[in-house]
Amino acid sequence: MNLDFITKLLAATIAMGTSLTYATVGEIFTQKSGVLNLGMEGIMLMGALSGFATALASGNLYFGIVIAMLTGGLLSLIHAFLCITMRANQVVSGLAITMFGTGLANFLGQRLGPASNNYNLVGMNLTSKFENIAIPFLHKIPVLGALFDVSILTYFLYLLLPFSWFFMYKTKHGLAVRSVGESPRTAAAMGLNVPKIRYIYTTIGGMLAGLGGACLSLSFTPSWNDGMTGGKGWIVIALVIFATWNPGRAVIGTLVFGGITSLQFSLQAAGIKMVIPTQFLAFAPYLITFFTLSIMTILNQNKKGSFSAPSALGTPFAIDDK
Amino acid sequence: MKKLSVLLVLLLVITVSAFAQGQTEMSEETDAPFKVGVIYVSSPGDFGYSYMHDMGTKAAEEYFGDKIEVIRMENVPENDSAARALEQLVDEGCKIIFANSYNYQDYVLQVAKENPDVYFEHCSGYLSNENMSNYFGRMYQMRYLSGMIAGKMSPTGKLGYVGAFAIPEVIRGINAFTLGARAVNPDATVTVVWTNTWFDPSLERQGAMALLDQGVDVVAQHQDTTEPAKAAIAEGKYAIGYNADFRAITESDNVLVSPMWDWGNYMIPEIQAAMDGTWETQSYWGGLEDDMISLSPVSPLVPADFVAQVEAAKDMIAAGEMDVFWGEIKDNEGNVRQAAGEKMSDADMLSMGWFVEGVIGSTN
Numbered sequence: 182m183n184l185d186f187i188t189k190l191l192a193a194t195i196a197m198g199t200s201l202t203y204a205t206v207g208e209i210f211t212q213k214s215g216v217l218n219l220g221m222e223g224i225m226l227m228g229a230l231s232g233f234a235t236a237l238a239s240g241n242l243y244f245g246i247v248i249a250m251l252t253g254g255l256l257s258l259i260h261a262f263l264c265i266t267m268r269a270n271q272v273v274s275g276l277a278i279t280m281f282g283t284g285l286a287n288f289l290g291q292r293l294g295p296a297s298n299n300y301n302l303v304g305m306n307l308t309s310k311f312e313n314i315a316i317p318f319l320h321k322i323p324v325l326g327a328l329f330d331v332s333i334l335t336y337f338l339y340l341l342l343p344f345s346w347f348f349m350y351k352t353k354h355g356l357a358v359r360s361v362g363e364s365p366r367t368a369a370a371m372g373l374n375v376p377k378i379r380y381i382y383t384t385i386g387g388m389l390a391g392l393g394g395a396c397l398s399l400s401f402t403p404s405w406n407d408g409m410t411g412g413k414g415w416i417v418i419a420l421v422i423f424a425t426w427n428p429g430r431a432v433i434g435t436l437v438f439g440g441i442t443s444l445q446f447s448l449q450a451a452g453i454k455m456v457i458p459t460q461f462l463a464f465a466p467y468l469i470t471f472f473t474l475s476i477m478t479i480l481n482q483n484k485k486g487s488f489s490a491p492s493a494l495g496t497p498f499a500i501d502d503k
Numbered sequence: 504m505k506k507l508s509v510l511l512v513l514l515l516v517i518t519v520s521a522f523a524q525g526q527t528e529m530s531e532e533t534d535a536p537f538k539v540g541v542i543y544v545s546s547p548g549d550f551g552y553s554y555m556h557d558m559g560t561k562a563a564e565e566y567f568g569d570k571i572e573v574i575r576m577e578n579v580p581e582n583d584s585a586a587r588a589l590e591q592l593v594d595e596g597c598k599i600i601f602a603n604s605y606n607y608q609d610y611v612l613q614v615a616k617e618n619p620d621v622y623f624e625h626c627s628g629y630l631s632n633e634n635m636s637n638y639f640g641r642m643y644q645m646r647y648l649s650g651m652i653a654g655k656m657s658p659t660g661k662l663g664y665v666g667a668f669a670i671p672e673v674i675r676g677i678n679a680f681t682l683g684a685r686a687v688n689p690d691a692t693v694t695v696v697w698t699n700t701w702f703d704p705s706l707e708r709q710g711a712m713a714l715l716d717q718g719v720d721v722v723a724q725h726q727d728t729t730e731p732a733k734a735a736i737a738e739g740k741y742a743i744g745y746n747a748d749f750r751a752i753t754e755s756d757n758v759l760v761s762p763m764w765d766w767g768n769y770m771i772p773e774i775q776a777a778m779d780g781t782w783e784t785q786s787y788w789g790g791l792e793d794d795m796i797s798l799s800p801v802s803p804l805v806p807a808d809f810v811a812q813v814e815a816a817k818d819m820i821a822a823g824e825m826d827v828f829w830g831e832i833k834d835n836e837g838n839v840r841q842a843a844g845e846k847m848s849d850a851d852m853l854s855m856g857w858f859v860e861g862v863i864g865s866t867n
Contacts, residue, residue, distance in 0.1 A: 189716040197709055287578075291548045303548045306754060402704045402730050407546050411703035442706070446713035449696040450663065452863040460699060 192327040198439035200396035205420040205431040207389025214382035215362040215493040219275025222414025223282020228394025230286040233405040253391020261383040268497035302405040310403035346429030362491030365498040419470040425488040536572040540592030544604035551727035559766025581606035589614040599777040641790035643679035645762030647827040650683025653721040660691040663714030665724040665731040678859040695864030702727040748799035761799040791821040
């Protein structure tokens, strides 16, 4: 195994992981405010669809990104309305969003786009996509150079990660989100508008998930396909646990999850006889999630730092609750 | 308030399941057309497997005109819902029903036994009944021909193959492709990457990219989307399509050729036989000789005299003068799997679980 192999592996991991990381950061924002959004799969798929359709129609990739984020925000607003205003079961509502989003995306995918093509959006090609931009000199560094030859969407992610960590842990707004997620009653007593804050961060989460979906359809696999997210929205839920609800750590999960997938392909392509069957590697990320959950519990019991879920996660809140 | 929210969620779920069921399209009523039912495992919008089945269905619709009425069901899961879907088609009055995916077979058999006056056609399985046939095509013959083209066009002789699952159907295709490539370039190798999924655009692309990173210059595939081919095109390398004509879809001549299905050529005679009352049960594995499988037009990048050579090989297979798995064939560990001068039996081909010489990869 040489340096070149590792560099290419890292590049593949980053290319794949960008979409996952956006959605993971989004879901962390949502969950930090106490709202569980299991609708990520549907939201990402709708983001991928609307981003692609918009870019195809307008010829502008950035416009596609904007519309994808708006679509993601809109879908998560439905979720927010159901579980914050209507105080519905968050799991049920999230699952409904996923089913609705995937169904609607596949439905629209066969109806939008030029009529000349029997199956519309599927099989249509974009004239451009987000290309990789190499930063002079930096991209020539062995291994780490892979970090500096990526698309603009990934560069933006590099900025988003430290920013969201800083925002969450070092600002007044971050404190407000966390307190709403940990103890909404106390937060409300302090004068915070709990429903408003939850609305805002659920929407932001959805917008980032929509952006994550658009990363797939506009950059990684520049195309539209029915169900093209292929369960990434569910991996995101696992990644949030893996990152222990810290947006700064979201990238570690992506590297591990994305890395395992890339590694199994790279090994096969290099003709290296694998000791571990590919099927095992395919479910390894979920196995790691089990371990993370167990280790977190142990660490929390020993008070070795805070690794647990927001206390009020998944619990509806009303000011008149007794 | 709480009740209202539950109602709203319920409403959402109902709307969604209406979408998830896939729409049932019906053509216009004419005086008692012969009803044909079709269930697809995915949506024909996948530009892959179900798309090609739907092309077959459309060919039948065109052929019979208003003499038949087709009822389609898309995205039918491979579980008990398949039985429900089949029963629904029977209730709608379908006289012959096609089911396009392997795991439907137990449900097709069950519903076939309950409805002896309806004919059932199951694709890619092995079960049959008095009123149920199974059918599939010898796609490996086309894989061989596409392998010849890949072997010819690859400057390095390093070919790559993105495969879905290590099952006989896929392994057979990879072996045939490799034999074809090595018939032209005896030093050619084929590196295999398994994705463990039929359909996942990003995983398929990732598999292809890993191969390209290793210096492969032709990417072939047994997957349901065009992503592996697109990844190869983006790197300026060659691709071999599958299912549909990828060169038309991707608008790139780097797609050298695509082995394609032509299900209509099976469906039309079967529907005709059902209408005439001459339908008989069979286990059908159709090949080149009856046009169930075909090769897309070859890219202009491939020299015309070589295309003629491929055409000649195709004619020989069709005439039965040559076949893909004709001994001596060694596996990639050096064992002789098929003795010299003998043609491999269908049973051996249908249970193939090893790679031929020249394949880099493992079958588990």
